[in-house]
Amino acid sequence: MPSHTKNTGGLSFEQTVPRSLAHRRCLGEVFVADTAAVGVGEYLAAVQIPRAHLLWSDRRGDQHDPLALVEAVRQAMTVFGHRYLNLPPDTALSLQRVAVDIEDRSVLHDDGATPLEGIVRLRTDLDAGTAYLTDHGFTATVTVGGAAAVSVRGGGIAFPAEAYAQLRQHQLADRLENGRGQGGSILRTSPVAPARVGRRDERNVVVGTGDSGVELVVDRRHPSFFDHPYDHVPGPLLLEGFRQAALLAVADTSASPPVALDAAPVTMAAEFSGFAEFHAPLILTSSIDRDDESDCAEIHLDLTQFGVRIAGCRIEFDLISPAPRRDAASLTAPEEIST
Known part of the structure; x- marks a missing residue:
């Protein structure tokens, strides 16, 4: 139907x-x-x-x-x-x-x-x-x-628009006053190869690796993450950055790195304590807990800027189990909505 x-x-x-x-x-x-x-x-x-x-x-x-x-x-x-x-x-x-x-x-x-x-x-x-x-x-x-x-x-x-504008103006002024807004040049980290994070198009790769570890790659020309202008790095880009950094962490600790490409996310939980600004590096750090018996991995990630943690995320992957497929009839059955 x-x-x-x-x-x-x-x-x-x-x-x-x-x-x-x-x-x-x-x-x-x-x-x-x-x-x-x-x-x-x-x-x-x-x-x-x-x-x-x-x-x-x-x-x-x-x-x-x-x-x-x-x-x-x-x-x-x-x-x-x-x-x-x-x-x-x-x-x-x-x-x-x-x-x-x-x-x-x-x-x-x-x-x-x-x-x-x-x-x-x-x-x-x-x-x-x-x-x-x-x-x-x-x-x-x-x-x-x-x-x-x-x-x-x-x-x-x-x-309200006015309250938000005042908040952001105060935050940016505070960072400039304390020198954090000029804390070194922005790292020019190149994105990793798309296959390492489950992508085909390099435009959708939002993490890179360098001397400081894994860095969020922010391209304000991206037509989806930056569909319209922002005064900070938007949340959907941060979530994608967490996911891609987690895939890198899984691959780096696996005897067979390509397993990360088949990793299926089971859960993902993130919290944000500050706005991510455009004018300084955003560094992603991770730690991983592996359960070889159940083929699960839980990755804990932090996002820091100006040396301050501004967001964190926990992602759990099922590394081995293939995703089951539903038969065509069940996928096209009428969807009943109770109101």
């Missing part, structure tokens, strides 16, 4: 929401097709990832990228805030923490012909009366073909 005729609780995949609601500049970077409010603090969104997307279609296996659904959840939250909570268009949303669990790898199988699409069900304590300057939490589940594929939970802060 074609995806646009599925029973999705009245949600449609016919067109995307206006790009301004998702804080995107390019139409092809909008992944939210439709939304609905189904209860107090509970919302649904139909999301679809383009098959030929520069970033999310650049993979070395036959599994859709679960971080593409994390980005879809992030966009859906932005749409919900504007559409149902009346947040002004210039509201700044700062993610403080996020945890991702891959619930069922089989539904992420890429048959080469069908775009990745699903339904986001999100619950949040964010409301119109207390939206600003307070830490709010959320939980979300993305179903694909009626089965739970990815769950995402986390929290963050919404800033």
